[in-house]
Amino acid sequence: MACSKRQKVDLIITNATIYSVDSTFSKYSSMAISDGKIVALGQIREIETKYNSEKTIDANGKFIYPGFIDPHCHFLNYGITLSNASLSGAKSWEEVIERLVKHQKEFPSDWVQGRGWNQNEWEVKEFPTNDLLDKAFPDKPVYIVRVDGHAAIANSVALKMAGVNENTTTEGGELIKKKGKLTGVLVDNAIELVRSKIPEIQKTIKEKALMKAQENCFAVGLTSVSDAGLDLQDVLLIDSLQKTGQMKMRLYAMLNPTQENFDFFLAKGIYTTDELTVRSIKLFVDGALGSRGALLLKPYSDAPETIGLQVETTEKLKNYCKIAFEAGYQVNTHCIGDAGVRLIIDIYSNYLKFHNDLRWRIEHSQVVDPQDLPRYGQYSIIPSVQTTHATSDMTWADERLGNRIKYAYAYQDLLRQNGWLANGSDFPIENINPIYGFYAAAARKDLNGQPVNGFQVENALTREQALKGMTIWAAKANFEDDFKGSLEPGKWADFVILDRDLLTAEESDLPNSKVISTFVGGELVYQVK
Numbered sequence: 001m002a003c004s005k006r007q008k009v010d011l012i013i014t015n016a017t018i019y020s021v022d023s024t025f026s027k028y029s030s031m032a033i034s035d036g037k038i039v040a041l042g043q044i045r046e047i048e049t050k051y052n053s054e055k056t057i058d059a060n061g062k063f064i065y066p067g068f069i070d071p072h073c074h075f076l077n078y079g080i081t082l083s084n085a086s087l088s089g090a091k092s093w094e095e096v097i098e099r100l101v102k103h104q105k106e107f108p109s110d111w112v113q114g115r116g117w118n119q120n121e122w123e124v125k126e127f128p129t130n131d132l133l134d135k136a137f138p139d140k141p142v143y144i145v146r147v148d149g150h151a152a153i154a155n156s157v158a159l160k161m162a163g164v165n166e167n168t169t170t171e172g173g174e175l176i177k178k179k180g181k182l183t184g185v186l187v188d189n190a191i192e193l194v195r196s197k198i199p200e201i202q203k204t205i206k207e208k209a210l211m212k213a214q215e216n217c218f219a220v221g222l223t224s225v226s227d228a229g230l231d232l233q234d235v236l237l238i239d240s241l242q243k244t245g246q247m248k249m250r251l252y253a254m255l256n257p258t259q260e261n262f263d264f265f266l267a268k269g270i271y272t273t274d275e276l277t278v279r280s281i282k283l284f285v286d287g288a289l290g291s292r293g294a295l296l297l298k299p300y301s302d303a304p305e306t307i308g309l310q311v312e313t314t315e316k317l318k319n320y321c322k323i324a325f326e327a328g329y330q331v332n333t334h335c336i337g338d339a340g341v342r343l344i345i346d347i348y349s350n351y352l353k354f355h356n357d358l359r360w361r362i363e364h365s366q367v368v369d370p371q372d373l374p375r376y377g378q379y380s381i382i383p384s385v386q387t388t389h390a391t392s393d394m395t396w397a398d399e400r401l402g403n404r405i406k407y408a409y410a411y412q413d414l415l416r417q418n419g420w421l422a423n424g425s426d427f428p429i430e431n432i433n434p435i436y437g438f439y440a441a442a443a444r445k446d447l448n449g450q451p452v453n454g455f456q457v458e459n460a461l462t463r464e465q466a467l468k469g470m471t472i473w474a475a476k477a478n479f480e481d482d483f484k485g486s487l488e489p490g491k492w493a494d495f496v497i498l499d500r501d502l503l504t505a506e507e508s509d510l511p512n513s514k515v516i517s518t519f520v521g522g523e524l525v526y527q528v529k
C-alpha cells in the first residue's frame, strides 16, 4: 500500500495560510504535528504525500500564526483581579464609587477591592480624596488601585488599620495630602503600607485565578505569558499546576528580588520544564507617568516641583544586578522616565560589556532621552515595550512631558537599536488581547480610530515587525526562541487560527480579528463557540 510509506503523525492541518514567522517569513498551507511538536510544513500535496494521520483539521482557508506570547504581563494578578471590582473606563470618581457599591452587593468581601480607576478620564483630572469613599464604606476597609498599578486610594478605615496618619512617610513613595489632611491616595512605595495589611490570598483562590486567567488568555490566542514579578510560593504553585496538566499555559517567570527567591532559584541556576522557565528577575527603578511617579531628568511640565520617584535605591539595584549576573540570570527592569532609563543603563553597563547575548531588558522604555537611545544597541539591551500604552496615554502624556513627548513611546527608534524588540500588554493594566497591541503598534490609533492620522506615526512598527514582537521576538526576549515563537520543524506546535490576515486586512478592521481556535503542544485548548 502506498500509504504505508507515509510517516504517521498525530495531526495534519490543511487548507490554511500559515505564517511561520521563520527567518524568511515563509508562508505554507499545511503542517504535520506529532508529540506536541511540528514535524513539517509545506504545501498540502507535499505534506499529504509524506505524512498521514487519523486526525486532520481543515482550516477552511483561515490564517495560522505562532501562538501569541505576551512578554510582559501580570498573569496571576490578572486572574485575582477578575474577582475584584473593575473600575476601568469609569467616567468620574462618583461612578467609581457606584461601581464599588454595586460589586459589594453582588460579591461581599472583608476588604473592598478594585482596580483600574484613572483620573485622566474624568472631567476633573485630579487625584480624588477619600471623603465619598468614607461615606459609602464607613466600616469596611477599601483599597482600590489606579489603572497603572502605581497609585491607589484607601478609605479612612483602611488607613487606620495600616497605622497610617499625617506624619507617616515612606521612601520612594508618597502619601498625597490636601491642606495637610491625608486624601487616601498612595503613590508607589506608599501603596505597600496598606496593601500589606490585606489578608494573604489563599492558595485555592490563586489556583482558581490562574485557571480563569488561562481560559481568557487562550481565547485571545495567547499560548505563553511572561509574568513580571512573582514570589516563590506563586512560582511553585504554577509549576505544580503545570505538572498535573491542569495548567497548559506556558509561563516565563520574572522573580521578585526577594531573599527567598534568590536562595531557592538563583543559587541553583536556571530552572526549566516544557511549560516553565525561571531565569530572570524583575526590578523597579521608578513609578508611572500618570501618577507622576516616573523618574524624569527635568521636572514635570504640569508639576514643576517634582521630577518623579526613584522607588529602589541605586545601591540595591546594583546589588540585585550583581546577584543576577553571577547566577546567569536575566535582569528585567521597569523604567518609565528618561532618568530611570539612564540610571539603569548606567548600572547595566557594568555587566553588559559591549555586544552580548545576556538579553537584559528595560521594561516599558517609555521616555528615552535621545542621548541614551544608542546605548541600547551599544550594550545589547532589549526594549520590552507595550504598544497600547502609547494609544492609552497619548491624550494626556504631553501635559506631563511637554516637548519630551517627541521621544516618548518611540518604538521604531527603539527597535532599530538591536533590530528587534519585545511587545507585550502589561495586562491587567491594558486589555489581554494581543491583537490590540498589534493594531496599536501598526496604526498608532486607539480603538475609536483616533487620531485619524495616527499618533507620532514615525514610530509605528510595520505589520511584520508587530507580529514578530508578539511571537518570535517575544520568545527571544525570554530565551525561548529555540523552541517557540515561530512555526518550524522541532518547535512546539503552539499556534492560533485567526479569521483575519493580519498582514493584509484593512487597518480599521484589525481589532475585530477573532480567534477561531488555539493549540498548545498540538492540543486544542480553545475553540470558538
Ligand SMILES: [Zn+2]
Pocket: 072, 073, 074, 228, 426
Ligand atoms: Zn508590569
